[in-house]
């Protein structure tokens with residue numbers, strides 16, 4: 543699916559998030575920078591926007607993996623992706639040895655995994671001891687009014703605009719469903735812990751429209 547919308551993905555991302563995704567990525571990078579990593583792996587890197595933003599984390603090695611060749615191709619075309627290692631790989635079976643990254647990030651990607659727990663276990667495996675995991679994901683706002691508006695936007699506006707621009711009606715009907723089906727914060731935090739991580743912090747962004755989950759490898 544992501545192969546078929548790769549060319550329009552960035553434009554749609556900016557339009558549909560009203561540009562807020564940039565701010566969310568910056569919040570993620572700030573948290574990574576505090577950890578002072580040398581190496582960062584960005585899983586489900588897509589067109590590379592988070593991997594590029596991670597250049598500000600101070601890391602000397604940034605690796606982006608994604609299962610979609612076309613998404614990676616778009617990432618590779620961006621001049622500021624120079625220096626980032628882009629690798630086609632499944633996040634549920636990472637092609638790296640144990641304990642080799644200081645930080646692992648995944649933005650708007652975990653929702654799409656077929657076996658989420660397997661993906662989290664892989665992220666745990668490739669992290670060094672005390673390594674940092676940051677998951678940035680869309681979430682359902684707690685406030686009832688904001689949630690209703692959000693659902694309206696997701697169920698009406700996003701599929702219509704998405705279909706118009708990408709000509710792929712399935713992809714942008716799938717997006718709201720995948721957000722709706724993603725587990726609530728406490729449940730997902732428990733999944734992260736079950737993969738072997740220590741305390742999980744869930745930081746709400748923009749009134750709960752997105753959430754950053756932060757945890758360290760025990």
Ligand SMILES: C[S@@+](CC[C@H](N)C(=O)[O-])C[C@H]1O[C@@H](n2cnc3c(N)ncnc32)[C@H](O)[C@@H]1O
Pocket residue numbers: 544585586587588589590591592607608609610613631632633634648649650651654655656
């Ligand atoms: C919504 S996009 C997010 C892309 C990027 N991280 C961003 O912030 O814009 C989701 C990405 O997850 C990738 N993906 C889905 N399942 C995957 C898996 N099992 N392993 C690696 N990448 C995966 C898709 O190919 C797609 O590029």
